[in-house]
Amino acid sequence: MSLLLNIKNVFALTAVLFLFTACGGGGGSASSTTATTVSTSPSTIETTTPTAKAVHSGQVKDSSTGDGLANVKVSLGESTTTTDENGFYTLSDLTASEEAVINFEKEGYLLGSTQIQLKALSGDNTTSPNYLEYSMHTNNYQWDYNSSDEIDGAHIMIDASVSYRDINGKPYSGTNTAELIYFDITSDEGKAVFPGAFKGINSNGTLVQFDTYGLISILLEDSNGNRLRLAEGETVALRFDKVSSLEKPDTLPLWYYDYEQGLWFEEGYAELQEDGTYKGEISHLGSWSLNRPLEDEAGIYRGRIINEDGSPMSDVRVHAVGENWIGSDLTTDENGMFEINVIPGSSFQLKAYDYKNKYGANYNGTIAAIASGKIVEE
Incomplete structure (x- = not known):
């Protein structure tokens, strides 16, 4: 079966997504593409x-x-x-x-x-x-406050007694400049700014895929524009907005993003509040998200991108976009083939982009949910 993609910013080329007939059935093993155990030590994690x-x-x-x-x-x-x-x-x-x-x-x-x-x-x-x-994206929510003041905003709560350290590790008191931004991850904008991939290292040291309930980035600077950090043992509270379309478990793990490694790490949790929001405490600043790790095997979606003349299109990036997650194949191979891990039980859409010729395409339709551990090659 061939499925037509609508081209955005097309030059003169039409992309076609060809989903080939399954080989080996729909219940094949997904062991090569699901959770992988790695060391929790940042110095020993290798992804390349x-x-x-x-x-x-x-x-x-x-x-x-x-x-x-x-x-x-x-x-x-x-x-x-x-x-x-x-x-x-x-x-x-x-x-x-x-x-x-x-x-x-x-x-x-x-x-x-x-x-x-x-x-x-x-x-x-x-x-x-x-x-x-x-x-x-502009970080347009910024304000100044005295470091001894209490902050009780929409998404962050800082007690007046919290102490800070400057870039040299010395105690700091004075004017703080705070930059805070919150994204609803079910929005296109929220998905676009989510750092890295929708996967990370859980508290057991295992690399897992997840869907997410929100993203908050909080940075503090001193009066000279240098980054501040929380003193050892200090915490601040984050509040994530409720997302009415998503399930509401009593607790959800908190994850922080390590920009050097390009990985999310689980650290702590947030609890469901009476108003439907989630509240949790963090011990350091940066980018934090509220994620639900995938407990079952991922579903696997395989396909092929071909040109309108039938020739394979290599080096095309393909994304499966769910309501609050994205699964990606970084580029198609020389035969135009791609394979994507998807959240089981969640329908998704397909997006593709050719970075060599600089045009993108969306598949007009929604792909039905794939069960855990199943491989779909339609």
């Missing part, structure tokens, strides 16, 4: 396998205006550069990787982070096949 050198380029844009953003710090491992006046950047002499983590930082904007695939250069190629277009 070095192979060869690659070059990566892209453009960073403002999410509201669509304009290119100048002077964005772009970092991938030890490689760092800054975008030009139109938001373009290039990073050279990189190590090829299946899951490289690239970060974006600019004053006044929410920290950005995403995973990309870096393929080695071949033939006459001068750039990585994974050209990236990334949108950054």
Whole structure:
């Protein structure tokens, strides 16, 4: 069966998603693509396998205006550069990787982070096949307060007795500048700014997929614009808005995002309140999310992207987008094949983007939910 994709920003090419006939039935093992046990020690977690050198380029844009953003710090491992006046950047002499983590930082904007695939250069190629277009969102909720004041806002509660440390680890008192942003993850905007992938390391040290109930980013700076942190043993409370369309368990795990590793880590939990919100305490600042880890095996969706002439389309990024999660295949292979882990029991839509030719496509329709451990190849 062939399913037609609607093209956005098409040049002259029509993409077709071809779902091929299942081989081996619908109950195949998913052991190679589900939870993987890894060490909880940040220094020993490995998500990439070095192979060869690659070059990566892209453009960073403002999410509201669509304009290119100048002077964005772009970092991938030890490689760092800054975008030009139109938001373009290039990073050279990189190590090829299946899951490289690239970060974006600019004053006044929410920290950005995403995973990309870096393929080695071949033939006459001068750039990585994974050209990236990334949108950054303004961090427009900012206020100043005295460090000895109590804060009781919509999404954060800080007691007046909380103490802080500066970049040198010394006690700090004075004016704090707070930057806080909250996203409803069921919205398109919330999914777009979610750092990394919808997976992370749980409290048992296992890499698991999850769906999410919200994202909060909180940063504090001193009067000179330097980052502050909470003193050891201090906590602040976060409150996540209720999402009426989602289930409401009594507790949900809290997770923080490690920008260097590009991974989420479970730490603590939040409790359901009478008004439907969730409240939990954190011991350090940064980006936090309220996630429900996948307890059962993921469902697996396999397919193929072909050109209208029937030729396979390689290096196309494919996403399965659920109500509050995204599953991704970073790029299709040389035969146009992709495979995506999906949340079992949750329907989803398909989106694809060709980073070499810079156009995207959405499948007009919703893919029915896949049961845990099942493989669908229609």
